[in-house]
Amino acid sequence: MLVLLRQGKISKWFSGIGQEAIAVGATMAMQQDEWIMPLHRNLGVFTSRKMPLSKLFMQWQGNKEGYSKGRERSFHFGSKEHHICGMISHLGPQMAIADGVALAYKLRDDQKASIAFTGDGGTSEGDFHEALNIAAVWDLPVIFIIENNGYGLSTPTSEQYRCKNLVDKAVGYGIEGVQIDGNNILSVYDTIKGVREYCIKNQKPYLIECMTFRMRGHEEASGVKYVPPELFEQWGKRDPVKNYEDYLVAENILTVAQVENIKAETKSYIETELKIGSQVGPIEVNTGEELNDVYAQRTDTGYKILDENFQNQASHILQPASGIQHPESSEKRFIDGIKDALHQSMLKHPNLIIMGQDIAEYGGAFKITEGFVEEFGKERIRNTPICESAVVGAALGLSLEGYKAIMEMQFADFATVGFNQIINNLAKIYYRWGQNADVVIRMPTGGGVGAGPFHSQSNEAWFVHTPGLKVVYPSTPADAKGLLIAAINDPNPVLYFEHKALYRSVSGAVPEAYYEVEIGKARLVTSGDDISIITYGAGVHWAMDYAKNHPDVSIHILDLRTLLPLDYDAIREAVAATGKVLVLHEDTLIGGIGGEIAAWIAENCFDKLDAPVMRCASLDTAIPFNMELEKNFMAYSRLDEYVEKLMNY
Numbered sequence: 001m002l003v004l005l006r007q008g009k010i011s012k013w014f015s016g017i018g019q020e021a022i023a024v025g026a027t028m029a030m031q032q033d034e035w036i037m038p039l040h041r042n043l044g045v046f047t048s049r050k051m052p053l054s055k056l057f058m059q060w061q062g063n064k065e066g067y068s069k070g071r072e073r074s075f076h077f078g079s080k081e082h083h084i085c086g087m088i089s090h091l092g093p094q095m096a097i098a099d100g101v102a103l104a105y106k107l108r109d110d111q112k113a114s115i116a117f118t119g120d121g122g123t124s125e126g127d128f129h130e131a132l133n134i135a136a137v138w139d140l141p142v143i144f145i146i147e148n149n150g151y152g153l154s155t156p157t158s159e160q161y162r163c164k165n166l167v168d169k170a171v172g173y174g175i176e177g178v179q180i181d182g183n184n185i186l187s188v189y190d191t192i193k194g195v196r197e198y199c200i201k202n203q204k205p206y207l208i209e210c211m212t213f214r215m216r217g218h219e220e221a222s223g224v225k226y227v228p229p230e231l232f233e234q235w236g237k238r239d240p241v242k243n244y245e246d247y248l249v250a251e252n253i254l255t256v257a258q259v260e261n262i263k264a265e266t267k268s269y270i271e272t273e274l275k276i277g278s279q280v281g282p283i284e285v286n287t288g289e290e291l292n293d294v295y296a297q298r299t300d301t302g303y304k305i306l307d308e309n310f311q312n313q314a315s316h317i318l319q320p321a322s323g324i325q326h327p328e329s330s331e332k333r334f335i336d337g338i339k340d341a342l343h344q345s346m347l348k349h350p351n352l353i354i355m356g357q358d359i360a361e362y363g364g365a366f367k368i369t370e371g372f373v374e375e376f377g378k379e380r381i382r383n384t385p386i387c388e389s390a391v392v393g394a395a396l397g398l399s400l401e402g403y404k405a406i407m408e409m410q411f412a413d414f415a416t417v418g419f420n421q422i423i424n425n426l427a428k429i430y431y432r433w434g435q436n437a438d439v440v441i442r443m444p445t446g447g448g449v450g451a452g453p454f455h456s457q458s459n460e461a462w463f464v465h466t467p468g469l470k471v472v473y474p475s476t477p478a479d480a481k482g483l484l485i486a487a488i489n490d491p492n493p494v495l496y497f498e499h500k501a502l503y504r505s506v507s508g509a510v511p512e513a514y515y516e517v518e519i520g521k522a523r524l525v526t527s528g529d530d531i532s533i534i535t536y537g538a539g540v541h542w543a544m545d546y547a548k549n550h551p552d553v554s555i556h557i558l559d560l561r562t563l564l565p566l567d568y569d570a571i572r573e574a575v576a577a578t579g580k581v582l583v584l585h586e587d588t589l590i591g592g593i594g595g596e597i598a599a600w601i602a603e604n605c606f607d608k609l610d611a612p613v614m615r616c617a618s619l620d621t622a623i624p625f626n627m628e629l630e631k632n633f634m635a636y637s638r639l640d641e642y643v644e645k646l647m648n649y
């Protein structure tokens with residue numbers, strides 16, 4: 001690899017020279033079908049799982065035939081077939097994915113364990129703490145392995161942590177741990193084999209600190225100037241490969257000639273594979289394929305979709321595709337629509353797990369899962385520690401093992417502490433190496449309840465800007481139910497925004513049946529001739545109230561329902577209906593989704609416009625607590641002004 005790097009055939013290379021015993025020993029000690037979460041120094045994991053070298057060479061050269069169709073570099077790729085989950089650059093997030101996999105093993109009583117790697121530097125990340133904590137609290141069979149090579153990138157351990165040994169941290173989480181010589185492959189192998197058995201038998205996690213040393217720079221370009229030269233000399237004597245060879249010869253297990261033979265065979269194998277791996281031509285860019293690979297396709301047949309007219313004709317009810325017609329519905333609150341969807345989905349999918357803070361006996365901050373733990377049990381209705389990042393990571397881990405996961409973010413505001421896992425792992429994993437993230441994150445959102453800056457934010461735009469996610473945002477009880485069911489059935493990560501102020505203030509007819517509202521389809525609320533209001537969530541109710549109180553203005557109202565992907569046909573129709581468009585949302589103005597919609601209309605529907613597209617959004621401040629200030633902050637306090645402006649244009 002170093003030669004190929006110098007030849008410019010591969011980019012950035014992270015060398016594991018000096019640390020080979022850990023990756024190889026660990027992989028050999030696990031079963032082939034147990035998931036491993038390796039990092040950038042773990043070439044030995046990939047080779048020990050016997051991935052064809054030719055394909056690895058293609059991967060590292062960015063070829064289409066590699067493991068990520070040329071989309072990922074260095075070790076940022078995985079392979080379901082080999083039960084290797086590719087890292088993201090951020091290091092720590094790997095660990096919680098191992099929690100999720102271990103949870104799946106535990107729930108199925110699989111008698112398996114997962115294993116996650118971290119460096120000494122990575123142990124300083126919150127993700128390390130969260131992952132160990134969850135594994136401890138949930139008694140998960142997962143092995144966390146620290147490769148302590150003395151340095152982060154260049155930062156020595158003395159500037160990284162204060163405890164004597166990293167393994168001492170195990171005590172703090174109430175789990176077992178051990179420190180071993182990471183340069184002795186037999187110690188690594190024996191320890192991990194034993195630890196694996198312990199984890200499975202006792203259903204507990206375990207922390208292993210492997211002492212080792214990195215003989216090259218952090219990556220090849222960064223050099224080793226900061227490392228005292230005598231360390232290379234000391235650790236050079238403890239080279240794991242050389243020492244193991246010497247040991248095998250000393251024990252008469254191999255002769256020197258046999259060792260030389262193995263080396264020659266290996267060299268020739270590498271060269272043959274490199275030849276194959278170098279034969280592929282340059283990548284042919286196919287934009288359609290790139291876009292198509294952002295989302296996993298649904299493979300089930302789907303369920304009957306809520307009829308477009310249902311909202312206005314309560315008698316028009318939907319049924320499961322296979323079901324008998326039961327045109328039944330009842331008046332329900334928005335919150336009950338959500339509860340219905342969760343309840344029916346739990347019955348429908350025995351592999352669906354709900355996780356969140358206080359969601360079990362307490363029933364959740366908004367009581368949406370009240371009674372669920374009694375009906376579905378603590379295994380499927382899981383209270384979590386306050387570890388948002390690790391819970392999103394665990395949800396992804398469950399997905400790797402074929403489970404479906406819903407996470408209740410206690411308030412949408414707290415998504416900030418799970419942001420990395422959502423944006424970089426959930427959203428990108430399918431495009432990167434074809435693993436889907438079958439995860440729904442419920443996001444109780446929005447203001448109007450005097451809850452101040454950290455319990456009221458509208459943060460949907462953060463996620464709309466992230467390819468790979470879907471973002472849905474219902475405004476009616478029937479949609480709340482149907483969209484949540486659709487989100488759960490969708491194999492992709494879906495951010496499901498539920499406006500807190502609508503929970504108990506809005507009711508409507510909700511079919512009893514198990515049904516979906518199609519993701520990506522907007523709903524025409526009312527037709528009108530004067531102006532069109534394009535909106536979603538609470539905005540739909542503001543627009544409807546406004547129309548009711550101003551019968552002199554004929555307003556066409558479109559409820560977007562889904563923000564990613566947007567229903568461009570419906571938007572185009574709403575523009576054509578009146579030629580005057582107001583985009584209304586509770587989110588603040590700058591960078592809000594209104595800007596995106598206005599730009600799209602300007603680009604695509606210019607000929608249908610009789611006025612500039614206007615945006616009515618909340619003030620560009622944090623959302624204030626005092627109700628008068630909050631009212632002033634809210635977009636609805638300027639709705640009248642904008643409608644007037646548009647009408648008079």
Ligand SMILES: Cc1ncc(C[n+]2csc(CCOP(=O)(O)OP(=O)(O)O)c2C)c(N)n1
Nearest residue numbers: 041089090091119120121122149151152153
């Ligand atoms: C969240 C995050 N911060 C910083 C970096 C940049 N970075 C990449 S590797 C690394 C050092 C990691 O050190 P360690 O965990 O000890 O692993 P090692 O490289 O020594 O094997 C740093 C700082 C990163 N990738 N992710």
